[in-house]
Structure formats: C-alpha cells, structure tokens
Amino acid sequence: MKEKMNKERLAELLRENFPSERSFLLPVLHFIHEEFGFLEESALEEAAKHLRVPVSEVWGSATSYTELRTREPSGNVVGICTGLSCVLKGAHDLLSRANKLARASGSDNTTIEELQCGFLCGVAPVLRHNHKWTAHAVEQDVINAMEGGTHP
Ligand code: FES
CATH class of the missing domain: 3.40.30.10 (Glutaredoxin)
Structure with a gap:
C-alpha cells in the first residue's frame, strides 16, 4: 500500500490534475483510490471541497462502485x-x-x-x-x- 499523503498535498494534486467540476467526480475517486489504496474519509471530504459538491454525493458515488474500496484493506x-x-x-x-x-x-x-x-x-x-x-x-x-x- 502506498504511503498516505496529507490533506494539503492531496488538495494540491487535485488542483493540478482535475478541474473543479462535478463531472470529474469519478476520475477523482479513481485517483484517490489509486493513491490511498482505498477511499479514505478525509480524502473524500477534500474531493467534495475541490469539486464543489456535497460530501454525501461523493460518498454516494464512492459506495456505488464495487471496484472502489471504502475501507482500508489488510496488508x-x-x-x-x-x-x-x-x-x-x-x-x-x-x-x-x-x-x-x-x-x-x-x-x-x-x-x-x-x-x-x-x-x-x-x-x-x-x-x-x-x-x-x-x-x-x-x-x-x-x-x-x-x-x-x-x-x-
Ligand atoms: S481482463 Fe477482461 S475479463 Fe478479465
């Protein structure tokens, strides 16, 4: 599993790689999943802030796709x-x-x-x-x- 990054670094990466538009929700979720190995709660909150969508919408999408984990996997x-x-x-x-x-x-x-x-x-x-x-x-x-x- 990759090293966890802090919120500031994630916010910077989101700004560099993704427009602040709702339509980028799924690419952002995949990016976070790749970086963290799962969809960490604080990262999803950062995604919601960046995309200017409610956290509930981000969680709704995050839990809709079976290929995206919402819990940290074991080693x-x-x-x-x-x-x-x-x-x-x-x-x-x-x-x-x-x-x-x-x-x-x-x-x-x-x-x-x-x-x-x-x-x-x-x-x-x-x-x-x-x-x-x-x-x-x-x-x-x-x-x-x-x-x-x-x-x-
Ligand atoms: S890689 Fe396509 S079905 Fe497995």
Missing part, C-alpha cells in the same frame, strides 16, 4: 478479475483457491477481492497483486501472491 491485497473472459478461463477456480488459502492461514493479513474487467481479456485470467497484473494466471501465481511473493 496483502490479491485481486482476481471476474469479468467474463477471465471466468471462462478459470477465474472462479483461482478465486476459490485464494479463499481456501486465506481460510487455511487463519490470518486476516490478506484481502482477496474480485475485480471487474481489467481490459486484459486477451491474456485471461488475470490476477493483480501489488499494483502489478499477472497474465494467464495459474494456481501457483495465486499461491505466490498470497505469500506476498512475486510472479516468477
């Missing part, structure tokens, strides 16, 4: 795409394996998440770990990611 985040191409290529088996490994470990140090299509359908199934995608993911890739390892 190791393993995402498996469950878009159609990935499902047809075995994503549910990978997801099942990841969930079994997580239960067997008895630790809550790993967050397993289902991802929407990552637009990498030609190399399905795909897995995302530490902001990196693995193409043609297989069970060993899941095991490596769950252990915090890297793809060989």
Whole structure:
C-alpha cells in the first residue's frame, strides 16, 4: 500500500490534475483510490471541497462502485478479475483457491477481492497483486501472491 499523503498535498494534486467540476467526480475517486489504496474519509471530504459538491454525493458515488474500496484493506491485497473472459478461463477456480488459502492461514493479513474487467481479456485470467497484473494466471501465481511473493 502506498504511503498516505496529507490533506494539503492531496488538495494540491487535485488542483493540478482535475478541474473543479462535478463531472470529474469519478476520475477523482479513481485517483484517490489509486493513491490511498482505498477511499479514505478525509480524502473524500477534500474531493467534495475541490469539486464543489456535497460530501454525501461523493460518498454516494464512492459506495456505488464495487471496484472502489471504502475501507482500508489488510496488508496483502490479491485481486482476481471476474469479468467474463477471465471466468471462462478459470477465474472462479483461482478465486476459490485464494479463499481456501486465506481460510487455511487463519490470518486476516490478506484481502482477496474480485475485480471487474481489467481490459486484459486477451491474456485471461488475470490476477493483480501489488499494483502489478499477472497474465494467464495459474494456481501457483495465486499461491505466490498470497505469500506476498512475486510472479516468477
Ligand atoms: S475479463 Fe478479465 S481482463 Fe477482461
């Protein structure tokens, strides 16, 4: 997970990268999600201020998209795409394996998440770990990611 930034730095980045217009709400949410690893409350308040929209509207949008987390994930985040191409290529088996490994470990140090299509359908199934995608993911890739390892 990336280092958290302070409100002043976030406000500066929002000013530099996004017009203060409501229509930029979704791009701003994705930006914050990428920077923080989730939609931190204070960051959403800063987004509302920058975009000049009510905080309730920002929260409403933030909680409408399954690919956006509103809570901080545990240390190791393993995402498996469950878009159609990935499902047809075995994503549910990978997801099942990841969930079994997580239960067997008895630790809550790993967050397993289902991802929407990552637009990498030609190399399905795909897995995302530490902001990196693995193409043609297989069970060993899941095991490596769950252990915090890297793809060989
Ligand atoms: S369905 Fe998985 S990358 Fe498109």
